[in-house]
Amino acid sequence: MNAPIIPTGQDLIEEIKRLKQERNAVILGHYYQTPDIQDLSDFVGDSLELSRKAADTDADVIAFCGVRFMAETAKILSPEKTVILPDMKAGCSLEDSCPPEKFKAFREKHPDHIALTYINCSAEVKALSDIIVTSSSAETIIEQIPPEQKIIFGPDRHLGGYMSRKFGREMLLWPGVCIVHEAFSESELLKLKAQNPDAPIAAHPECPPHIIDHADMVGSTSAILKYAKESPAQTMIIATEPHIIHQMEKAVPEKIFIGAPGADGNCACNICPYMALNTLEKLYVSLRDLSPQIVMDEDVRLAAKVALDRMLDMSAGNSGGTDLGPKDLAHSG
Numbered sequence: 001m002n003a004p005i006i007p008t009g010q011d012l013i014e015e016i017k018r019l020k021q022e023r024n025a026v027i028l029g030h031y032y033q034t035p036d037i038q039d040l041s042d043f044v045g046d047s048l049e050l051s052r053k054a055a056d057t058d059a060d061v062i063a064f065c066g067v068r069f070m071a072e073t074a075k076i077l078s079p080e081k082t083v084i085l086p087d088m089k090a091g092c093s094l095e096d097s098c099p100p101e102k103f104k105a106f107r108e109k110h111p112d113h114i115a116l117t118y119i120n121c122s123a124e125v126k127a128l129s130d131i132i133v134t135s136s137s138a139e140t141i142i143e144q145i146p147p148e149q150k151i152i153f154g155p156d157r158h159l160g161g162y163m164s165r166k167f168g169r170e171m172l173l174w175p176g177v178c179i180v181h182e183a184f185s186e187s188e189l190l191k192l193k194a195q196n197p198d199a200p201i202a203a204h205p206e207c208p209p210h211i212i213d214h215a216d217m218v219g220s221t222s223a224i225l226k227y228a229k230e231s232p233a234q235t236m237i238i239a240t241e242p243h244i245i246h247q248m249e250k251a252v253p254e255k256i257f258i259g260a261p262g263a264d265g266n267c268a269c270n271i272c273p274y275m276a277l278n279t280l281e282k283l284y285v286s287l288r289d290l291s292p293q294i295v296m297d298e299d300v301r302l303a304a305k306v307a308l309d310r311m312l313d314m315s316a317g318n319s320g321g322t323d324l325g326p327k328d329l330a331h332s333g
Helices: 009-022 035-040 047-055 068-077 100-109 123-127 138-143 157-167 186-195 221-230 242-251 280-289 298-315
Strands: 025-030 043-045 061-065 082-084 113-118 131-133 150-154 201-203 235-239 256-259
Touching: 009 025, 009 035, 009 280, 025 035, 025 047, 035 242, 035 280, 043 047, 047 061, 047 068, 061 068, 061 280, 068 082, 068 123, 068 298, 100 123, 100 150, 113 138, 113 157, 123 298, 131 138, 131 298, 138 157, 138 298, 150 157, 186 235, 201 221, 221 235, 221 242, 235 242, 242 256
Parallel strands: 025 043, 025 061, 061 082, 113 131, 113 150, 201 235, 235 256
Antiparallel strands: none
16 A cells, blocks of 8 residues: 655645644644744744643644654643654653653652753653753742752753852752754854854853853843844844744844854754754644654653642742752652
């Protein structure tokens, strides 16, 4: 039996729109997706922001054009919805760096520490954590944790290190990194800055210190986008995955945005290879077949949701003050 033919060109786009309506689906596109996927998405944004928006819709299906941990987060918040990911191989180097069994063992060696865990991790690791953080909420949450409380921060050692330096707090850092942000070259960045001396540098906190140290602004993808819109600078250097520039150019087309360079100044090493696995063709097939789907153990989902809900409460200023410690935040591991 021959495989179904996949449409091309405008027919492909029209078929995706038809299937979206037929399936009562919402399409989510992360800032790091290619422009064609971003332009076809109902919502474009950061991972948690997208999952929360999808939860507020009456859609039956969430098609998450991002990576696996993002689609899992959508399932955690919308268990009644079918969540599909165009390519299940779309993972994350941070998630890969932190296997649940190793994280569990690490936690057990440090029972007096609470675990602040970056959202870029598996549902199983979220379930073993006390509080999930995002790059935009980490500062707010750390400010609410008593200085004497010991902290494990994982899986991104660069984000954790940035927070440790900013707040002057020692933390046990899990040794994971984002392969995209790790790829930026300090020497090539300085060359680019010399060519554009008036261009401020905006960097994601997943970048290593030798990039952060040259940044005029450090923040999440949403914060960087806001900065790009509001800064009076007409040229800017952007040190995060370069597909965010598509949204910047749409918002302020009169400005010039330059992606921070990789090792040789010309490589495409700052493009996320996992995000690149999603294509319009795969999105079409996933909507057609409702596959691959995110399937999750309910106990894991509920435990992960506890850690996510703590983040949402603390981000809104509802932490309950300075009572946070291991006894208050007994993890489910």
